[in-house]
Amino acid sequence: xxxxxxIRKCIGCRRCVHACVAENNQSRGTRPGEKIEWIQVLxxxxxxxxxxxxxxxxxxxxxxxxxxxxYTPAGQVLEGQFHYNPEAVPEKDATYMPIxxxxxxxxxxxxxxxVRTTYRxxxxxxxxxxNWCIGCRMCMGACPYWARRINVTTPVLPKAEMNPVTHYLxxxxxxxxxxxxxxxxxxxxxxxxxxxxxxxxxxxxRKFGNLLDPESEVSKILERKNVFRLKAELNTFPKFFYFYD
Amino acid sequence: xxxxIRFATDYVGYVLKGGAKFYAWMGSLAVxxxxxxxxxxxxxxxxxxxxxxxxxxxxxxxFANLVFLVGVAAGAVTIVFPAYVYHHEGMHxxxxxxxxxxxxxxxxxxxxxxxxxxxxxxxxxxxPPWGIYSFSAMLGWDVLVLNGYLILNFICGFYYLWCKxxxxxxxxxxxxxxxxxxxxxxxxxxxxTAFLISTMPSRPMWHHSMMPIRFICTAFAAGPALIIxxxxxxxxxTRFWIDDSAIKLLSTIVTWCLGIxxxxxxxxxxxxxxxxxxxxxxxxxxxxxxxxxxxxxPWFWSAVVLMIGAFILFLTPAVRNDVKRLPIPCAMAFxxxxxEKGMGLIVPGFIPTPIGEVTEYHPTxxxxxxxxxIWAFGFFILTILLKGAxxxxxxxxxxxxxxxxxx
Numbered sequence: 318x319x320x321x322x323x324i325r326k327c328i329g330c331r332r333c334v335h336a337c338v339a340e341n342n343q344s345r346g347t348r349p350g351e352k353i354e355w356i357q358v359l360x361x362x363x364x365x366x367x368x369x370x371x372x373x374x375x376x377x378x379x380x381x382x383x384x385x386x387x388y389t390p391a392g393q394v395l396e397g398q399f400h401y402n403p404e405a406v407p408e409k410d411a412t413y414m415p416i417x418x419x420x421x422x423x424x425x426x427x428x429x430x431x432v433r434t435t436y437r438x439x440x441x442x443x444x445x446x447x448n449w450c451i452g453c454r455m456c457m458g459a460c461p462y463w464a465r466r467i468n469v470t471t472p473v474l475p476k477a478e479m480n481p482v483t484h485y486l487x488x489x490x491x492x493x494x495x496x497x498x499x500x501x502x503x504x505x506x507x508x509x510x511x512x513x514x515x516x517x518x519x520x521x522x523r524k525f526g527n528l529l530d531p532e533s534e535v536s537k538i539l540e541r542k543n544v545f546r547l548k549a550e551l552n553t554f555p556k557f558f559y560f561y562d
Numbered sequence: 563x564x565x566x567i568r569f570a571t572d573y574v575g576y577v578l579k580g581g582a583k584f585y586a587w588m589g590s591l592a593v594x595x596x597x598x599x600x601x602x603x604x605x606x607x608x609x610x611x612x613x614x615x616x617x618x619x620x621x622x623x624x625f626a627n628l629v630f631l632v633g634v635a636a637g638a639v640t641i642v643f644p645a646y647v648y649h650h651e652g653m654h655x656x657x658x659x660x661x662x663x664x665x666x667x668x669x670x671x672x673x674x675x676x677x678x679x680x681x682x683x684x685x686x687x688x689x690p691p692w693g694i695y696s697f698s699a700m701l702g703w704d705v706l707v708l709n710g711y712l713i714l715n716f717i718c719g720f721y722y723l724w725c726k727x728x729x730x731x732x733x734x735x736x737x738x739x740x741x742x743x744x745x746x747x748x749x750x751x752x753x754x755t756a757f758l759i760s761t762m763p764s765r766p767m768w769h770h771s772m773m774p775i776r777f778i779c780t781a782f783a784a785g786p787a788l789i790i791x792x793x794x795x796x797x798x799x800t801r802f803w804i805d806d807s808a809i810k811l812l813s814t815i816v817t818w819c820l821g822i823x824x825x826x827x828x829x830x831x832x833x834x835x836x837x838x839x840x841x842x843x844x845x846x847x848x849x850x851x852x853x854x855x856x857x858x859x860p861w862f863w864s865a866v867v868l869m870i871g872a873f874i875l876f877l878t879p880a881v882r883n884d885v886k887r888l889p890i891p892c893a894m895a896f897x898x899x900x901x902e903k904g905m906g907l908i909v910p911g912f913i914p915t916p917i918g919e920v921t922e923y924h925p926t927x928x929x930x931x932x933x934x935x936i937w938a939f940g941f942f943i944l945t946i947l948l949k950g951a952x953x954x955x956x957x958x959x960x961x962x963x964x965x966x967x968x969x
Contacts (some may be wrong), residue, residue: 322887350616359917411824416917432687432700452610452680453688454620455701460762463916466617467680471610493609494680551763 318441318556319528319535322415322543325561326522329406331358333514333523337417340502340513341488342480344472349475353466355499358418363387363410370461376519379496399404415523417514418443418499419547419555426456426465436495441528441556442501445485451494457496461548462555465498494520501525528556565961568947569727572961577946583799588945592936598935600930602677610680612928619923623933624678626904628671630784631940632755633777633903635667635711637785639748640815641791646741652805656793658955661719663789663949664748671942700758707751714744724955728961741964751885752777765911766845773888776826777903782819784899786944787811787892802952802957806885813888815874820895824869830901844910845919857922858909863902868898 329346329421334356344353370385377383407413420442427443434449435456435478459467483489487503506525510516515523515532526533531540535558537542542560580588588853592868604612615622641660645653676682686703696702719740725732753774759765759775768942790812793804831849833840848862875891876882882888914920925933 323903325570326691348611350611353617357917359685399917407918407966425762429700429762430595430699431696431701431705433694433696434687450681453678453701454680455699455758457617457620458759458911459762459764463618463919467620468614469615470611496680 318420319533319534319539319558320420320501320556321524321538321542321558321560323440323561324412324414324559326520327413327415328520329358329360329401329408329411330519332517332519334358334416336513336517337499339478340480340505341499342474342483342490342493342521343470343497344468344474346470346473347479350469353468353472353497355464355497356414356415357467358407358415358462359422360398360401360411360458363412409562414463414559416464416547417557419462419530419553419557420499422511422554422556423552425459425461425551425553427428429455429459431455438486438503439509440474443498443504444500444503445496445498447489447491448484449549452494452496454496461551461553465496467496468493504531564614565728565955571726571789571949572727572959573953576959577950580695580949584945587700587941591942591945594935594938597896597931598939601932601935604928605677605932606682612926614929615923616923618915618919619909620922621678621908621912623905623929624674624691624927626908627672627933627936629680629755629908630900630904631633631667631674631761632708632752633899634785635664635671635708635779636748636752636778636781636790636791637783638664638667639745640713640782640786640812641743641789642748643739644811644834646745648737650808650811652808653811654665656808657956658719658951659724659785659796660789660949661715661722661744661793663785663944664715664939665719666944666947668708668715668751669915670936671708673936673939676935687852693842700754700761703754704758704950707754709748711744711747711751714740714747718744718814719951723951726954727959730814749778749791753779759908759911764916765844766841767911768907770830772826772830776823778828778861780903782900782905783816783823784896786816787896787899788818790816790892791896792887792944794885796952800952802956807884809888809916811875812930813882813892816892816895817873817882820869820873820876820899823899823902824873827869843914847913848906848910852913853920855920857924858906862906865898865901865906869895869902872898889960 319365328419334354337356338345338354341355344351346352363526366386374382375385375544398458401411424437427437430436431453432449432451434451435443436507437443452467455466456522457467468491472491474490479490482504484504484507487500491497502510505512511525524534524538525533528536528539530536538560539558542562546555546557546558601612612621638660641653642657644650645657658915662845676685679685687937687954688702699931718737721737756777759768763769790809796802797804831845834845840847843852847855847948848858850856872891872894875894880887881891909923913922950959
């Protein structure tokens with residue numbers, strides 16, 4: 318399985334986040350820590366190189382000049398605000414980058430797990446056996462994408478809102494004290510369906526498919542588009558690719 | 563076998579008898595232990611929500627204490643090493659006390675592990691054949707070396723006491739090699755604990771190779787500093803006399819390990835803040851605060867003042883040569899390192915998170931009570947172990963001797 322996301326198309330509506338919460342039986346709750354969302358949509362200010370600032374350098378430290386546009390962001394960085402609440406999206410001065418578990422080929426979380434409760438499944442995703450997890454949270458420390466969440470209390474999941482179509486390694490309701498994360502909707506994808514986030518995306522920014530099939534959408538994107546992975550320098554080799562047309 | 567039962571009964575009998583001061587001390591510790599058990603119950607019915615930990619900052623006070631106490635356990639080697647390698651007379655007399663401290667510290671670490679876990683009821687998942695042991699996980703290695711260290715110290719310490727008790731000579735053929743193994747093992751426990759956090763490139767603040775040596779330096783300052791304090795208490799409250807030479811050597815070790823630790827901290831500050839990349843955000847948060855959040859700033863600067871102040875006092879002849887004044891810098895060094903290596907190291911590793919979110923962590927009352935309770939539990943065990951050991955060293959407990967009474 319492979320995933321590709323067109324960051325140029327994303328409008329930051331966060332429908333994927335809500336669809337994911339509903340599909341995967343995440344904890345709702347209102348107390349801090351009770352609400353769990355696997356997907357985060359990062360809102361980044363559109364970096365601007367202001368011309369009037371160009372000759373407004375100032376000395377910093379021991380008289381070394383710094384340009385006027387220093388310390389202002391530009392372009393896609395893995396650093397943004399996911400608590401945003403605008404009237405309408407997309408906002409003029411912002412770009413968006415959704416992130417979730419990258420399902421790494423060489424996952425650092427798997428390496429640090431002392432009980433091997435988290436591991437790579439043969440078809441790609443990194444999964445967690447919630448019944449075997451001891452809640453040591455080493456995997457959360459090792460993840461460079463902040464993809465994992467700890468259930469600090471018994472998840473809040475009203476009966477009426479529970480999704481009854483579940484998978485043991487996927488979206489079955491979790492218990493207190495274990496770690497959880499995105500698993501590419503195993504309960505759907507193993508049945509030939511798209512993950513909930515792909516299905517709900519109104520602009521078609523999210524693409525999911527079979528990397529073994531050269532004709533699949535994801536394979537075609539990898540072949541033809543400009544593709545990058547996040548924090549590639551860490552050698553985690555995500556199977557979650559970003560691209561732009 | 564009969565000897566062993568007599569040893570156990572004599573030991574327990576001796577430890578249980580004490581004056582009003584002893585019972586008051588143990589009683590107040592027991593109250594704190596009871597509080598700890600209550601909050602442990604709370605944490606395992608309500609969940610970690612009763613702590614200040616979140617998905618952003620998921621290691622806090624417990625992990626900080628855990629790391630610090632592994633250092634205290636390793637620090638006991640500063641007695642054993644001079645005693646058995648350099649044959650330091652004063653140290654040799656008291657080396658078993660160092661082993662008792664190591665046993666206590668490792669047990670405290672294990673209790674902190676229980677407090678830290680989301681599912682302590684499942685810890686058996688780590689232990690084969692029932693569970694799965696992972697050699698790829700640093701935490702697995704940490705459990706291995708810590709348990710090994712506990713067993714080594716238990717064997718070395720109690721075999722020595724046993725020989726003193728029965729009057730038999732020590733079988734040096736296996737005892738001395740075992741002591742040497744324990745000395746090297748002490749380094750391993752703290753090195754692995756440093757690897758636990760420094761092998762995560764996702765946390766740039768921890769991701770440097772200086773971590774193990776810095777851990778060992780701070781451990782060999784905080785450990786012996788605590789030992790000096792304990793020795794002072796022993797000298798005051800029992801008939802057991804600890805030589806000035808032992809205390810002097812320990813204070814020299816504390817001084818220079820503390821000096822190197824301060825040097826390493828300063829090096830980190832220069833390296834990180836000179837270029838001031840985003841990877842230095844954690845350290846910057848710790849020292850000055852980030853985005854207006856300054857929760858750890860007072861912690862950091864008080865640690866700096868305590869450590870540098872202690873170092874200067876240790877170097878002042880009027881303090882370092884005066885056994886009465888020595889506890890002051892020792893307590894300062896101990897407190898300073900507890901902050902620097904505990905909260906000051908663990909928490910800013912999570913600030914900002916890998917996606918740049920800046921949040922703060924404030925330990926809750928539950929966490930403080932749990933921490934106090936575990937420390938009380940540690941002192942409880944330590945009192946028992948030290949009292950028994952001193953009883954044997956003094957000859958109050960002896961095979962075939964009178965029913966012993968403590969002073």
